[in-house]
Every structure is written in C-alpha cells, then in structure tokens.
C-alpha cells in the first residue's frame with residue numbers, strides 16, 4: 001500500500017484572499033459541503049479573529065463537517081487569536097488550530113522585529129497554548145522557502161517538542177525550484193527529533209508557476225500533507241491547485257509511493273462551483289478542469305483520439321467528472337427524472353422546495369430542447385446565490401433599437417416583501433436596466449467589470465453575466481446571473497452583486 005497523502009483544502013482561507021474572491025457564510029457552506037463530498041482530509045475554514053463573519057463561517061463549517069473531516073482555523077502566534085479560533089472550532093468534531101509566524105530573515109527583521117531566539121519562544125508558546133484547547137495543532141513556518149535552513153530546523157524542532165502534531169513548511173512567496181525545495185523537507189526529516197511522529201505539510205504558492213511541482217517534490221521527500229485550493233485560487237498567483245496535485249498523485253502514485261482519498265469525479269463540479277461563487281473564471285487551458293482540458297481540435301489529434309482515446313489523453317474525463325450524462329432532460333421530464341439527475345449531481349432538496357426547483361427547470365426546458373447538466377448546475381447555483389436575497393428581480397422589460405431610446409422597466413421585491421416597479425432610460429439596454437435597479441436599491445457601487453459568456457450549449461444557451469461593482473470604501477463585490485436572455489442575466493448579476501455587498505457588510509458586522 002502506498003503512503004496516504006492528506007489533502008488540506010484552503011480555498012475558504014487562502015483562496016478567499018484572492019482579490020475579488022470574498023465569500024459570505026452561505027457561499028462558504030456550499031463549498032464546504034462539496035469539499036466534504038469530495039472527501040478532503042482537512043478544510044481550512046477561515047481566520048476566526050479576522051472578522052465576525054469569518055468566525056461564523058468556521059463555526060458553521062465545523063457543524064456541517066461533523067466528524068467527516070478535520071476543520072481548521074488559522075491564527076497568528078497571538079494568544080487572543082488562538083482563544084478566538086478555539087471558540088469558533090467548538091462545533092467541530094475534529095478541530096485543528098493552525099498557528100505560526102514568519103521565519104525568513106525578512107519576516108523576522110522587517111515584519112515581526114524579532115530575533116531568532118524570540119521567534120522560537122513565540123512559536124513554542126503559541127503551540128503549547130493552542131494545545132490547551134485542542135489536541136491537533138499545526139505549526140506554520142511562514143516563508144520557510146526563503147529561510148535559513150539551520151534556523152528552520154531549530155524552530156521546527158522547538159514546535160515539535162511543544163506539541164505540534166503537524167508542521168507546515170510553506171513556500172509563501174513561490175520562490176523555490178523543485179530541486180531545492182524537497183531537499184529542505186528531507187533535511188528536516190533527517191535532523192528533527194520526533195518528526196517521524198508528526199505530519200509534514202507543504203503549502204506552496206504559484207508565483208513562478210511551480211506550486212504543483214514543489215508540492216510533489218516535497219511528497220517525494222517525505223511530506224504527507226498538501227495544502228491546496230480548488231482552481232489554484234489564492235494570494236497573488238495562487239496556491240497549489242487541488243485538482244492538479246490529486247490527479248498527478250493518481251497518475252503517478254507508484255513512483256511517488258502515494259495516494260489520496262479524494263473522490264476525483266467530483267473535481268469538475270468543485271471547480272465550477274468555486275468559479276461560479278467567486279466570479280473568477282477558470283482559464284480554458286487550465287490543467288484538469290479547464291474547458292479545453294479534454295478538447296481535441298486538430299484533425300490529427302481527433303483522428304488519434306477516435307482510434308484510441310489514450311493516443312492524446314492521459315486522463316479519462318469521467319475520472320474527473322467531466323463526462324456528459326446519459327439522461328436527456330426536456331420539458332417532458334417529470335419530477336422523478338429531475339430529482340434523480342440532481343441527486344446524481346449531488347443536489348438534494350426538501351420536498352417543500354422541490355416544486356420551486358421543478359418550476360424553474362420547466363422555464364428553462366421551455367426555452368431549450370434539451371437541458372444539460374451545466375443548465376442544472378447553473379440553475380442550482382443561481383438558487384444558492386439568491387438565498388437570503390435582499391432584493392429579488394421579479395421581471396424586466398426592455399425596449400431598445402435604432403432609433404429608440406433604450407428604456408427598462410424593472411419589478412423588484414425587497415426583503416420586507418414590498419414590490420417596486422421602476423422605469424429608466426440609459427445609453428443601452430443594460431445601462432437602462434441598471435439605472436432602473438439603482439432607483440430601488442439602497443446602496444451604491446460603480447460597475448468596474450462586465451463579462452458575458454455562454455455556459456451551456458446551443459443557440460438557446462444560457463448566458464451567464466459576471467459583474468464586479470466597487471463600493472465607496474473600495475471593496476469589490478462580484479455578482480452573477482444566468483438566463484437565456486443576456487439582458488436579464490445582466491440585471492440578475494447586478495442585483496446579485498448588490499445583495500452580496502449588503503450581505504457581506506452584514507456578515508462582517510456579525511448580523
């Protein structure tokens with residue numbers, strides 16, 4: 001049997017640190033459920049002291065994960081951080097506190113103003129203090145990738161003696177090359193007493209496009225936990241991409257003497273979910289989950305793949321959940337077929353909600369000959385996005401053309417149930433719709449990005465619009481909307497962004 005490599009997902013913590021990727025608690029819970037379904041070993045659910053919203057997310061995720069996986073909260077090596085994380089993690093069946101500090105010369109000198117001895121003292125205190133609250137404590141040596149190896153050995157040794165159960169060796173700035181990162185891990189294994197009884201974790205960033213290679217090199221040299229994110233989201237150029245390391249280990253398990261327990265057929269869904277919720281599109285040529293990852297366009301390649309798939313494909317698309325479904329859903333399909341297919345896709349609904357879901361499905365099916373899995377995913381995600389919407393767009397009518405002045409009439413319901421019918425003109429149909437919506441909503445944001453893409457197939461495809469609006473305090477909020485009518489998608493996306501702005505502000509205030 002090969003070594004088990006634990007997959008530590010930090011999409012909800014480091015991933016959320018991507019510009020524009022902030023998520024509210026509801027959205028984090030949707031992703032956390034998917035992570036549980038994928039069978040990851042650890043979910044880093046947030047940084048509890050950073051805001052009441054993060055505290056709530058860690059606590060709620062601890063509740064839904066139960067004993068299925070470890071739930072982890074990040075802290076600095078500061079007592080108050082550790083106390084707050086311990087409090088947030090009380091709901092978790094398997095809680096872990098992730099604490100640590102910078103260890104490279106520049107972090108010690110310029111950020112922390114600590115000598116090496118003071119840093120060791122802080123690390124020992126933080127680990128032993130965290131152990132008073134939970135049995136599982138992970139110590140991170142931030143910027144280990146640029147640290148002095150002698151000092152790294154000393155501080156890791158001290159953390160292990162203080163009771164760390166996991167030691168995390170991050171390449172925080174993505175500076176390393178595969179040929180010098182694994183050697184650090186091998187050296188720690190050789191020189192730190194008792195390291196054989198703790199898990200060695202690696203947390204690599206992608207500044208030079210090396211994150212996956214570094215993580216695998218670390219595994220070859222003895223690491224047994226990888227910290228990663230869906231779609232490689234994360235600070236700057238991102239973190240190690242979960243789907244890449246998991247599939248690389250699956251394809252090269254023998255050479256690496258490694259396996260993971262991740263359910264790989266869930267990878268594509270996880271990728272779409274994260275992209276939909278954060279509004280950050282996946283590049284089409286992204287390994288494993290990009291739209292082109294299994295597309296063959298040249299005649300020679302098509303000919304080869306038709307003769308034998310593995311001439312140009314190393315992964316069976318079905319293994320990552322990218323294969324199409326056999327059930328054809330249309331306006332003639334009943335409740336049972338829809339419930340069955342949604343169940344296969346991992347979505348279940350209470351009976352009282354299902355009529356609503358079915359009615360929305362019929363609306364889509366009326367406009368399309370065939371409803372594909374992507375339509376269903378878009379439909380469910382749209383529903384999830386609208387949970388606790390402050391404003392709901394009930395109807396939109398737009399007249400435009402040459403020489404008409406674009407005019408929009410919108411019907412919007414607010415959270416107390418009042419209906420507003422508003423009308424506005426604009427420079428184009430979308431502008432008119434947004435101006436009409438602005439007449440009702442109580443907040444203001446400047447439109448800073450507007451993107452349209454077809455997310456399903458055919459001339460009657462569902463078009464998804466992503467917008468980013470910038471609030472007066474400079475914060476960016478992303479909204480998405482999907483519909484067969486692009487103007488309606490645009491209006492839904494705008495209302496969604498406004499709802500997020502309001503929900504995020506409320507969640508940060510702990511409301």
Ligand code: KIV
Pocket residue numbers: 014140141142143168170171172173203205
């Ligand atoms: O990149 C990093 O070093 C981190 C730590 C906080 C683990 O994200």
Ligand code: ZN
Pocket residue numbers: 014170172203205235239
């Ligand atoms: Zn990081």
